[in-house]
Amino acid sequence: MPQELEAVNDFVVKFANVNGSGSASANELFARSILRMGVPVSPRNIFPSNIQGLPTWYEVRVTEKGYLGRRGGVDLMVAMNPQTWAEDLQEIEPGGYLFYDATKPMPPSMFRPDINVVGVPLTAICNATYTDARQRQLFKNIIYVGALSVLLDIDPKEIERLFGEQYKGKEKLLDSNVKALNLGRDWVAKNMDPSTVKLKVRRADAVGDRIFVEGNNAAALGCVYGGATVCAWYPITPSSSLAEAFQSHCRRLRHDKETGKAKYAVIQAEDELASIGMVIGAGWNGARAFTSTSGPGISLMTEFIGLAYFAEIPAVIINVQRGGPSTGMPTRTQQADILSCALASNGDTRHVMLFPEDPKECFDFGATALDLADRLQTPVFVMTDLDIGMNHRLCAPFEWDDSRAYDRGKVMTAEDLQAASAKFGRYLDVDGDGIPFRTYPGTHPTKGSFFTRGTTKDRYAKYSEEGPVYVDNMERLVRKFETAKTIAPQPVLRPAKAATRTGVIYFGSTSPAMTEALDRLEEQGVHMNALRLRAYPLSPDVADFVEDHDTVFLVEQNRDGQLRMLLLSDLGADPAKIVPILHYDGTPITARFITDAIQGHLAPKRMAAE
């Protein structure tokens, strides 16, 4: 007899399906039902670049402790795809469970001796009930949710309630789904001992007021709240759902109540060259505008991004990062566009980047980026990724203060121009913060007009290739970048429970795995101060943090330690002190990986010391 894994509210279920078989909504239903029982879950789509036919997986981590990073390993595999049977089987932890469609008998050689096999004849149940081929396929998914609900002790009332919300007003669909759910439940109740599976869900109160939302949806809503009126985009995985969400939020929230007219414009451009051009045109003309894209889109936008930097035009670019380079891994996650965004353009450039850790910060930074872009008159990148963008994540509810006004930056009105005694200088640093004043086209009949260009110019926007004039302008841009350091979101410190000279720096979607790793390392006696970066340029706090530690791990999801390169060059830190922890296989980083990598680095040193 194999050993039997036992766990309550702390295990990983993975569904192996065929893309396009309708499994996605059934799997999400499974995850939500556990959430409704007050137990946090962290689901992840693992999917191919394909519409129909290729393998796809949905992994649900059930975690009462609220560790929302990917754990690694699988305790219960729901193996619904014969194509991937062998590899799915391999992934199961010893003592774990394999749930499969037992309609056709399988030889013992198809299984592993160290796992527990749970067979339910899903196809046979379907075929006995449904005649229509599509129904047979779709309801098979609901039937396995029903079967699992009995085996894992998921309250069926929560599932029925979710059906009720989903099929409100569509009673026929509601009834047929409940029926399918009960087919699965009844079969297991009649033919199996539910204690066969010793992974159980127990009602808890660990979800609180948190919301369950995808980062792309949240970022789009942040752009609505932040006052974006122009969205120009070009479809690219994994960012497409962001622009689509913006459009659907605007349809509900941004039409004039009296006239029905739209207070926004969403334009699907012909390519990323055009989408960023439109954003820059709108920004130049005083509207808040953004685009959403991914790595290859950034590559195409690079020339325009340089123009916006040099001509000083606000633009917000939300980069939902995927695996690169080139087409790379379109449906996998990475943080590998740090350098391509920080330095996008020919010539000397530096760009502002924000690093949200979850959908809540996607919302916050969507709105903040619009303010920062207007304030700094420059492109601002929101560096999210597929892991945050395309997965439902439990996070704090969105907040908004109704007294918050938009920061439109240094814009001179007709009245300002009329009252001004000095001549308007578009690139004149009046206040010493490196940020000049600008005017929107059409402001004043005789004052404040200027010519915007990508070539060099003097403080009054007049074309000039004079060396000192060029240097003067470039140095002001450096001053402006200095200003950005203090007004961009500041890093968040998680101090260690005991004094330590070891630190770790991380950012973005690494956050949940890092939180868990820090807990685990602490249990193992490794104390580390942790600094979560939320923006580039680096806050002065980062320099202090590096200064205050002997060793600083820098955790990133790319091959080359891209943020580390920026940090070393910006702070002039000792490279030996900044230890890269790099995960870049396209799967989300795990606490196991971080813990092992850090221990792997520290253990030899400890042994040497002893």
Added chain:
Amino acid sequence: MTYITKPKLHHPSLQRNKAGYTRRDYEGSVSTLCAGCGHDSISAAIIQACYELDIQPHQIAKLSGIGCSSKTPTYFLGHSHGFNTVHGRMPSVMTGANLANRDLVYMGVSGDGDSASIGLGQFAHIMRRGVNMMYIVMNNGVYGLTKGQFSATADRGSVSKKGAANSDSSIDMVSLAILMGATFVARSFSGDKQQLVPLIKAAIDHKGAAFLDVISPCVAFNNHAGSTKSYEYVREHNEAVNRLDFIETREEITTQYDPGTMQEVQQHDGSLLRLRKLAPDYDPCDKIAAMQYIQAAEAAGEVATGLLYVEPMPKDLHTNFNTVDTPLNKLNAPELCPGKAALDKINASLR
């Protein structure tokens, strides 16, 4: 180019238009293009047209790409905001600018390299979208700033200054614009101001995607024998289909025409396009016939000019998007932010 700075003083007796501006108020800085460049004539025609239309200069946004033609916005409308964008990508910037503020007049200025080579894609798409603008291509069939390479509008068989014959098929910008959905398409010649000024006025007035292809000889690199974009060649092969008298609504029509020689096109805003017919059967409102005529003229080695196509009831991008009347750039948090109460409801729906 000249090195003499223009005096800023206006002569007090200069005539003012209905908006209170003199012709000088529509000028820009001194041109740095070659003496005799066709582009300077087009700049002068733009100045004339804007003056005659009584537009306030600061209500115009002029955008361009890169190249000799794209430099010209510095040489007209000095009180307007201008934007010299990147090579071939002015259309996207103008589209975004237009979305941000529907109240301004948008003038896109480009050349054949900028719009037919590197920018062909964006050229096509701005026409498709019906951005309310005047898009003018100063078409000389040659790269000037980089010294004499063929552009994509150079005719097959035409000869460069260095003697090489062009073996590639040429792109006809007016045919392309019509095909892509532009709702006002005209062609003219920089050497024919009488024809050009009314076309510019009508193009600015048109509430949709208006395209003007203006053949503009390059005196430095494309004005020799064997060129099909030289002054001499274009004068000889210019086949004007009509002459336009652009008439605004408020002006009384006094000129008398012989019956059958005149066509009037009433536009959506009430303005009137009065065309003196030169090709007796040419109807610029008939898209298919216009395409056929243009192609036939080209096959015969002639250059069809005039108002080639107009859709009198165009729909522009803002109409299609049903955007609010207030320019989007004037909206702020009170109009744009749905507020905390709405957000709390959204939060509740995500649990």
